[in-house]
Amino acid sequence: MGTPPGGPPKKDGPPMAIILIGVLVAFVVLSGAGCIVCAAIGRSKPTTTASSGSSGSKGSSADAVWITSDHPYVKFQAPPGWSRSLSGEWGTFRAPSGKAVFAFTSFDRPGESTVKLGKAAGILGVNDVSWGSPTSGDIGPNKFPAKMGEGTCNFEGPGGYIWYATVNPGGADQILLIYTVSRAGTKAERDAALVAIKSLQRR
Numbered sequence: 204m205g206t207p208p209g210g211p212p213k214k215d216g217p218p219m220a221i222i223l224i225g226v227l228v229a230f231v232v233l234s235g236a237g238c239i240v241c242a243a244i245g246r247s248k249p250t251t252t253a254s255s256g257s258s259g260s261k262g263s264s265a266d267a268v269w270i271t272s273d274h275p276y277v278k279f280q281a282p283p284g285w286s287r288s289l290s291g292e293w294g295t296f297r298a299p300s301g302k303a304v305f306a307f308t309s310f311d312r313p314g315e316s317t318v319k320l321g322k323a324a325g326i327l328g329v330n331d332v333s334w335g336s337p338t339s340g341d342i343g344p345n346k347f348p349a350k351m352g353e354g355t356c357n358f359e360g361p362g363g364y365i366w367y368a369t370v371n372p373g374g375a376d377q378i379l380l381i382y383t384v385s386r387a388g389t390k391a392e393r394d395a396a397l398v399a400i401k402s403l404q405r406r
Contacts, residue, residue, distance in 0.1 A: 270294060270399075271406060274309055275376035279343075280402040282395040293326050298395065302359060302388035304328065305396045311375045316350075319379050320367060324356075327383045331357040332365060340368075342380075343403035347372045362386035364393075370403065378403070 268281040270289070281287055282305050285296040296305040304327045308319055324332055334354040342349045353366040367381040380403070382396040 270307075272307075272309060272378065274311070275372045275374065275378055276406050277372050277378060277403055278406045279307075279399050279404070282399050285395060295326060296399070298388070298392045300388070300392065303382065303384040303392035303396060304358075305380075305382040305399055307378060307380050307399075309376055309378045311377065316369045316377070316379060320369075320381070323367070323379070323381045327358070327365070327381065329356040329358040329363060329365060329383050331361075342368055342370050342400060345372070345404050347403065356383060358383045359385035359387065364388075368400065372405065 267283075269278050270281050270287075271278040282296050282298070285298050285305070287294065287296045293306055293308045298304070306323060306326050308323075310316055310319055324330060332354055333356070334352050337350050337352040340349055340351055341347060347370045349368040349370040351366070351368040353364070356363040356365045358365070363383055363385045365381070365383040367379065369377060369379050371377045380400055382393075382400075384393050384396070
């Protein structure tokens with residue numbers, strides 16, 4: 204009768220079940236690694252991105268550039284037409300004329316706002332700052348409570364104006380907004396800085 208059939212020929216390589224298990228394990232590992240990276244990026248202060256387009260907020264233009272922060276979770280419009288640099292702990296914006304600069308940073312520890320305010324002079328490029336008495340108020344459409352101060356400084360020569368606000372959107376993370384305008388700066392440049400300040404709101 205002859206030799207019975209020996210069945211289908213054996214296939215080289217690992218069984219399909221082992222391959223599928225390997226694929227699943229790789230997926231889980233890579234997914235976990237991706238989450239760790241996202242968490243690390245998300246905790247940087249401030250985490251900032253720029254996005255163009257209308258946010259649906261009142262008073263915002265269709266071509267507004269919005270600056271976002273993860274800690275605190277807020278956003279504001281960039282001063283229109285100003286150059287920007289977003290790196291490290293500070294974001295800075297400079298008027299085309301160089302006669303005005305706006306900057307921001309965030310903090311989450313008691314007393315840290317004083318340290319940040321001291322560093323702001325170097326960020327803005329000012330010296331000989333003389334502050335007036337601070338006041339309390341609110342900032343933006345969400346009316347975040349804020350401590351504000353203004354004074355004079357040497358920026359592109361004597362007679363410069365400087366203003367700051369430490370803003371509490373709720374929680375430990377807070378934001379410092381500060382700008383300066385030289386004596387030769389214009390009202391339009393000061394108004395451009397105010398666009399950023401007045402637009403600060405929750406994301």
